[in-house]
Amino acid sequence: MNPQLFLAFLVVAVALACTPGVDWAYSIAAGLRQRSFAPAVAGLCGGYALHTALLVLGLAALLAGMPGVLGWLTAAGALYLLWLGFSTVRSWRGASFSTGTSTPGTAAPASQFRVFLQGMGISGINPKGLLFFVALVPQFVSPDAAWPVPVQSGLLGLTFILLVGVIYSCVALLARKLLQARPGAARQVTLASGIIMLALGALLLAEQIVPAVSAAMARA
Numbered sequence: 001m002n003p004q005l006f007l008a009f010l011v012v013a014v015a016l017a018c019t020p021g022v023d024w025a026y027s028i029a030a031g032l033r034q035r036s037f038a039p040a041v042a043g044l045c046g047g048y049a050l051h052t053a054l055l056v057l058g059l060a061a062l063l064a065g066m067p068g069v070l071g072w073l074t075a076a077g078a079l080y081l082l083w084l085g086f087s088t089v090r091s092w093r094g095a096s097f098s099t100g101t102s103t104p105g106t107a108a109p110a111s112q113f114r115v116f117l118q119g120m121g122i123s124g125i126n127p128k129g130l131l132f133f134v135a136l137v138p139q140f141v142s143p144d145a146a147w148p149v150p151v152q153s154g155l156l157g158l159t160f161i162l163l164v165g166v167i168y169s170c171v172a173l174l175a176r177k178l179l180q181a182r183p184g185a186a187r188q189v190t191l192a193s194g195i196i197m198l199a200l201g202a203l204l205l206a207e208q209i210v211p212a213v214s215a216a217m218a219r220a
Contacts, residue, residue, distance in 0.1 A: 001152045002142040006159075009140040013160045016132070017167045022081060022200050024171055025193035026122055029088055030115065031172030032179060032190050039112040041168045043119020045161045050124045052157025055133045056150045071208055077125035078204035084118060085197030088190065133157065 023044055030040030123129055137160075141152045179185050 001145045005140045013163050017164045025196040027168040027172040028175040029193040031175035037172035039116040040119045043116040044123045045165045046120040047123025048161045051133045056154045075208050078201045081197045081201030085194045088194030
């Protein structure tokens with residue numbers, strides 16, 4: 001593929017991955033509350049792997065052209081974020097951030113798969129992630145390149161997954177190293193992470209409810 005396009009994609013992908021959002025909030029919460037943040041980061045990457053597979057198969061563009069489906073996906077993703085944010089806020093009071101011990105704020109090994117699924121749900125259900133792959137990634141694909149378009153799309157998607165895996169791991173690790181020695185600050189950051197999830201979930205849900213209500217009032 002075109003090296004210049006690939007380098008440009010790297011710049012854009014790193015900038016997007018370094019922008020704080022719900023992925024960051026979940027990574028930070030996992031870094032502070034879980035024995036290992038690897039399942040959480042792997043789950044977030046798994047959601048983007050799903051988007052990459054949809055892009056390669058051509059299903060991403062098909063879904064993007066179906067506003068009704070995207071609307072339901074957005075509503076489902078919003079409700080999921082609200083639930084996850086509520087769970088984080090509810091548990092922050094009793095959270096303990098000391099390392100090497102099993103505490104109420106530390107997930108047991110048996111729950112790591114659930115942590116993975118939660119992360120996958122955050123990035124996988126989010127329709128904005130789907131639109132990112134539909135609207136942005138194709139701009140860096142060269143039809144004249146020796147590699148087929150699906151191969152180029154898959155390579156760009158895998159590159160993005162690798163980047164977010166590294167960046168989110170660094171975010172979770174820094175949160176653990178910097179805040180576990182400061183329980184009060186760690187509790188406040190965990191609370192902030194939950195609030196961010198709640199706010200983004202409410203915003204996504206409002207984006208679906210307000211137009212629907214306005215349309216209903218206009219018809220009436």
